[in-house]
Amino acid sequence: MNAGFRYHGGRLTEACARYGGEAADWMDLSTGINPNAWNAPAGLAVDWRALPNPLALHALELTAAQYFGCALPLCAAVPGSETGIRQIARVLNLPGLYQPLSYGTYSRAFAQADAIADLSTLPRRPTALVIGNPNNPDGRVLPRARLLELLDHQEQHGGWLIVDEAFADCAPDWSISSEVTEERRLIVMRSFGKFFGLAGLRLGFAIAPQRVLGALREAFGDWPVHAAAIAYGAAAYADAGWIAETRRRLVTQAAAVDAVVRRHGLDVSGDCPLFRLVVVSDAAGLFERLAQQHILTRPFEDRSDLLRIGLPPDNAGLQRLDAALGDG
Known part of the structure; x- marks a missing residue:
């Protein structure tokens, strides 16, 4: 495993180089970033020619x-x-x-x-x-x-x-x-x-x-x-409406990830719904197994028993994670 994967999440280019595939083939769960981003309204324009006001x-x-x-x-x-x-x-x-x-x-x-x-x-x-x-x-x-x-x-x-x-x-x-x-x-x-x-x-x-x-x-x-x-x-x-709805949705998504992970016999913890921490005896092995199926997670340099998993973007992504955890 490249040491860079243990430094920060989001190294999708390196993952493609090591495990194959294009970026579009991957599901990046290596960060704690909301996979369903806020969308700017159509009328919001940025003038890149001007200095920040x-x-x-x-x-x-x-x-x-x-x-x-x-x-x-x-x-x-x-x-x-x-x-x-x-x-x-x-x-x-x-x-x-x-x-x-x-x-x-x-x-x-x-x-x-x-x-x-x-x-x-x-x-x-x-x-x-x-x-x-x-x-x-x-x-x-x-x-x-x-x-x-x-x-x-x-x-x-x-x-x-x-x-x-x-x-x-x-x-x-x-x-x-x-x-x-x-x-x-x-x-x-x-x-x-x-x-x-x-x-x-x-x-x-x-x-x-x-x-x-x-x-x-x-x-x-x-x-x-x-x-x-x-x-x-x-x-x-x-955008108060989007913020309130996202807070509710993230809790539901995190609970769904918990259910999938626990179904495969893994311990999971975390109060923050944007990511879950999985305790597993061979985190590097699980990282490799998921990477072979183009799912990127986050291992840690000094903790061979931990793997952080972010939120899949939708139900199809959750099912993909479920299948990958069950394969092997």
Whole structure:
């Protein structure tokens, strides 16, 4: 297996090169991206000849702040939450802390970073603790009270808490965006591409005190995101009907995946409906078997017993996964 498959999901070109077929032959379940993306209305046009409009960017940030439930001055668009996390690590200039089973960027974003398995034993020194909520890849969701306890510890010792809410759109009560204030040492990251299914736009948001956002804005310059990201983001965050229906549909789709996986004797976990984590004795073998049938999943470098499976796009895709799991 190519090591790249264990680094990030979405490596469909590499999968075609290794296992054959064209991209259209594959079902890519290697990411936690909504397979049924938000569709822009017919009248939504993007003028690629013009620089991004600062007023339109402000309107996007206003719409996003209202959607997140945070104050507008504390919300800034960034070119993807992954890039935003990396830049925030540079702004804070502190050692990073992350949980062993979490998004790989957390460890790579900081000049110095350490895994901490037990959050009850946080060090008594300034650090930047990064928590995915929901966590990727196991879908674990920490309650607001626990996150605020972690924030209190970090603040007492001169550190920061960064909560990555890339998948929090699935259930709005998971978010602590409303807890961000000028005084607190709390930063929340949001991602547009996961829930809305448009990861190629590279749009995210940092919700943080203005002293942090000022450094971010200086780093990203006058045009932090492109014109299409501004136009699509503003329209999508305002589409309340699509958002509500998608939240309901994702829960149903995830339950259907759970039923299929468990029928084949596999353990599955995850509160986040955009992906499921499968526990299997030989994850690499299952990855290979599915790849031979042009189904791409996500293995992990240090965990030979785990495989993440995203949502099939429809019932036909679910039946295809069911058949592939039963073959062998």
